[in-house]
Amino acid sequence: MVQDTAYAQPIIEASLTIGLTPCTEAACPAPNSEILHVLYIGGFDPQRPVTPVSYDPGSVAFQNFTVTIPSDAVAGAYTLGVFHTYWGESASLYSSPGSDNATTAVTVVSA
Known part of the structure:
Protein backbone atom coordinates (compact mmCIF):
# COMPACT_ATOMS: atom_id res chain seq x y z
CA MET A 1 0.00 0.00 0.00
CA VAL A 2 1.39 3.37 -1.01
CA GLN A 3 -0.38 6.30 0.62
CA ASP A 4 -0.60 9.68 -1.02
CA THR A 5 0.68 12.76 0.75
CA ALA A 6 -1.60 15.73 1.37
CA TYR A 7 -0.19 18.51 -0.80
CA ALA A 8 -0.75 22.23 -0.26
CA GLN A 9 -1.41 22.74 -4.00
CA PRO A 10 -2.99 20.61 -6.71
CA ILE A 11 -0.57 18.19 -8.36
CA ILE A 12 -0.33 16.28 -11.62
CA GLU A 13 0.97 12.74 -11.06
CA ALA A 14 4.06 11.85 -13.09
CA SER A 15 5.34 8.44 -11.96
CA LEU A 16 5.99 6.06 -9.12
CA THR A 17 8.98 3.75 -8.73
CA ILE A 18 9.16 0.92 -6.20
CA GLY A 19 12.56 -0.64 -5.67
CA LEU A 20 14.58 -2.95 -3.49
CA THR A 21 18.16 -2.17 -2.48
CA PRO A 22 20.45 -4.10 -0.13
CA CYS A 23 21.61 -2.32 2.99
CA THR A 24 25.29 -1.98 3.77
CA GLU A 25 26.78 -2.10 7.24
CA ALA A 26 26.69 1.70 7.27
CA ALA A 27 23.16 2.43 6.08
CA CYS A 28 20.22 1.64 3.86
CA PRO A 29 20.06 3.95 0.82
CA ALA A 30 17.08 6.16 0.01
CA PRO A 31 15.20 5.41 -3.24
CA ASN A 32 15.93 8.88 -4.60
CA SER A 33 19.65 8.07 -4.60
CA GLU A 34 19.86 4.46 -5.82
CA ILE A 35 17.82 1.32 -6.45
CA LEU A 36 19.29 -2.10 -7.30
CA HIS A 37 16.12 -4.03 -8.17
CA VAL A 38 13.38 -1.97 -9.83
CA LEU A 39 10.12 -3.72 -8.95
CA TYR A 40 7.65 -1.24 -10.46
CA ILE A 41 7.74 1.89 -12.60
CA GLY A 42 4.49 3.37 -13.74
CA GLY A 43 1.48 5.39 -12.87
CA PHE A 44 0.18 6.29 -9.47
CA ASP A 45 -3.57 6.73 -9.12
CA PRO A 46 -4.34 6.82 -5.39
CA GLN A 47 -8.01 6.61 -4.41
CA ARG A 48 -9.76 7.53 -1.19
CA PRO A 49 -11.74 4.69 0.39
CA VAL A 50 -15.51 5.03 0.16
CA THR A 51 -15.80 4.30 3.87
CA PRO A 52 -13.13 4.97 6.51
CA VAL A 53 -10.90 2.03 7.33
CA SER A 54 -9.78 1.07 10.82
CA TYR A 55 -6.02 1.17 10.16
CA ASP A 56 -6.19 4.61 8.55
CA PRO A 57 -8.29 7.03 10.61
CA GLY A 58 -7.57 9.88 8.19
CA SER A 59 -8.67 7.77 5.22
CA VAL A 60 -5.95 9.19 3.02
CA ALA A 61 -5.81 8.18 -0.62
CA HIS A 84 7.20 9.53 -6.40
CA THR A 85 7.42 12.35 -8.95
CA TYR A 86 4.79 14.95 -9.78
CA TRP A 87 4.21 18.43 -11.15
CA GLY A 88 2.83 21.02 -8.72
CA GLU A 89 0.28 23.46 -10.06
CA SER A 90 0.53 27.03 -8.86
CA ALA A 91 -1.21 30.38 -9.20
CA SER A 92 1.09 31.21 -12.12
CA LEU A 93 0.78 29.60 -15.54
CA TYR A 94 3.72 27.31 -14.82
CA SER A 95 3.95 23.97 -13.04
CA SER A 96 7.03 22.98 -11.10
CA PRO A 97 8.45 19.48 -10.58
CA GLY A 98 8.46 17.81 -7.21
CA SER A 99 9.24 14.48 -5.65
CA ASP A 100 8.99 12.60 -2.41
CA ASN A 101 10.14 9.23 -1.21
CA ALA A 102 9.58 6.75 1.56
CA THR A 103 11.39 3.64 2.73
CA THR A 104 10.88 0.72 5.02
CA ALA A 105 13.37 -1.90 6.13
CA VAL A 106 12.62 -5.47 5.01
CA THR A 107 14.41 -8.78 5.33
CA VAL A 108 14.61 -11.09 2.34
CA VAL A 109 14.76 -14.78 3.30
CA SER A 110 15.61 -17.77 1.16
CA ALA A 111 12.64 -19.75 -0.10
Whole structure:
Protein backbone atom coordinates (compact mmCIF):
# COMPACT_ATOMS: atom_id res chain seq x y z
CA MET A 1 0.00 0.00 0.00
CA VAL A 2 1.39 3.37 -1.01
CA GLN A 3 -0.38 6.30 0.62
CA ASP A 4 -0.60 9.68 -1.02
CA THR A 5 0.68 12.76 0.75
CA ALA A 6 -1.60 15.73 1.37
CA TYR A 7 -0.19 18.51 -0.80
CA ALA A 8 -0.75 22.23 -0.26
CA GLN A 9 -1.41 22.74 -4.00
CA PRO A 10 -2.99 20.61 -6.71
CA ILE A 11 -0.57 18.19 -8.36
CA ILE A 12 -0.33 16.28 -11.62
CA GLU A 13 0.97 12.74 -11.06
CA ALA A 14 4.06 11.85 -13.09
CA SER A 15 5.34 8.44 -11.96
CA LEU A 16 5.99 6.06 -9.12
CA THR A 17 8.98 3.75 -8.73
CA ILE A 18 9.16 0.92 -6.20
CA GLY A 19 12.56 -0.64 -5.67
CA LEU A 20 14.58 -2.95 -3.49
CA THR A 21 18.16 -2.17 -2.48
CA PRO A 22 20.45 -4.10 -0.13
CA CYS A 23 21.61 -2.32 2.99
CA THR A 24 25.29 -1.98 3.77
CA GLU A 25 26.78 -2.10 7.24
CA ALA A 26 26.69 1.70 7.27
CA ALA A 27 23.16 2.43 6.08
CA CYS A 28 20.22 1.64 3.86
CA PRO A 29 20.06 3.95 0.82
CA ALA A 30 17.08 6.16 0.01
CA PRO A 31 15.20 5.41 -3.24
CA ASN A 32 15.93 8.88 -4.60
CA SER A 33 19.65 8.07 -4.60
CA GLU A 34 19.86 4.46 -5.82
CA ILE A 35 17.82 1.32 -6.45
CA LEU A 36 19.29 -2.10 -7.30
CA HIS A 37 16.12 -4.03 -8.17
CA VAL A 38 13.38 -1.97 -9.83
CA LEU A 39 10.12 -3.72 -8.95
CA TYR A 40 7.65 -1.24 -10.46
CA ILE A 41 7.74 1.89 -12.60
CA GLY A 42 4.49 3.37 -13.74
CA GLY A 43 1.48 5.39 -12.87
CA PHE A 44 0.18 6.29 -9.47
CA ASP A 45 -3.57 6.73 -9.12
CA PRO A 46 -4.34 6.82 -5.39
CA GLN A 47 -8.01 6.61 -4.41
CA ARG A 48 -9.76 7.53 -1.19
CA PRO A 49 -11.74 4.69 0.39
CA VAL A 50 -15.51 5.03 0.16
CA THR A 51 -15.80 4.30 3.87
CA PRO A 52 -13.13 4.97 6.51
CA VAL A 53 -10.90 2.03 7.33
CA SER A 54 -9.78 1.07 10.82
CA TYR A 55 -6.02 1.17 10.16
CA ASP A 56 -6.19 4.61 8.55
CA PRO A 57 -8.29 7.03 10.61
CA GLY A 58 -7.57 9.88 8.19
CA SER A 59 -8.67 7.77 5.22
CA VAL A 60 -5.95 9.19 3.02
CA ALA A 61 -5.81 8.18 -0.62
CA PHE A 62 -3.77 5.07 -1.39
CA GLN A 63 -3.05 2.47 -4.05
CA ASN A 64 -2.10 -1.16 -3.46
CA PHE A 65 0.78 -2.75 -5.38
CA THR A 66 1.96 -6.34 -5.56
CA VAL A 67 5.61 -6.85 -6.48
CA THR A 68 7.81 -9.90 -6.91
CA ILE A 69 11.22 -10.14 -5.26
CA PRO A 70 13.76 -11.07 -7.96
CA SER A 71 15.31 -14.53 -7.70
CA ASP A 72 18.83 -13.04 -7.68
CA ALA A 73 18.13 -11.02 -4.50
CA VAL A 74 20.22 -12.76 -1.84
CA ALA A 75 18.90 -13.17 1.67
CA GLY A 76 19.53 -10.23 3.96
CA ALA A 77 18.53 -6.69 4.94
CA TYR A 78 17.06 -4.43 2.27
CA THR A 79 15.33 -1.12 1.83
CA LEU A 80 11.98 -1.28 0.08
CA GLY A 81 11.70 2.22 -1.31
CA VAL A 82 9.15 4.30 -3.16
CA PHE A 83 10.10 7.34 -5.25
CA HIS A 84 7.20 9.53 -6.40
CA THR A 85 7.42 12.35 -8.95
CA TYR A 86 4.79 14.95 -9.78
CA TRP A 87 4.21 18.43 -11.15
CA GLY A 88 2.83 21.02 -8.72
CA GLU A 89 0.28 23.46 -10.06
CA SER A 90 0.53 27.03 -8.86
CA ALA A 91 -1.21 30.38 -9.20
CA SER A 92 1.09 31.21 -12.12
CA LEU A 93 0.78 29.60 -15.54
CA TYR A 94 3.72 27.31 -14.82
CA SER A 95 3.95 23.97 -13.04
CA SER A 96 7.03 22.98 -11.10
CA PRO A 97 8.45 19.48 -10.58
CA GLY A 98 8.46 17.81 -7.21
CA SER A 99 9.24 14.48 -5.65
CA ASP A 100 8.99 12.60 -2.41
CA ASN A 101 10.14 9.23 -1.21
CA ALA A 102 9.58 6.75 1.56
CA THR A 103 11.39 3.64 2.73
CA THR A 104 10.88 0.72 5.02
CA ALA A 105 13.37 -1.90 6.13
CA VAL A 106 12.62 -5.47 5.01
CA THR A 107 14.41 -8.78 5.33
CA VAL A 108 14.61 -11.09 2.34
CA VAL A 109 14.76 -14.78 3.30
CA SER A 110 15.61 -17.77 1.16
CA ALA A 111 12.64 -19.75 -0.10
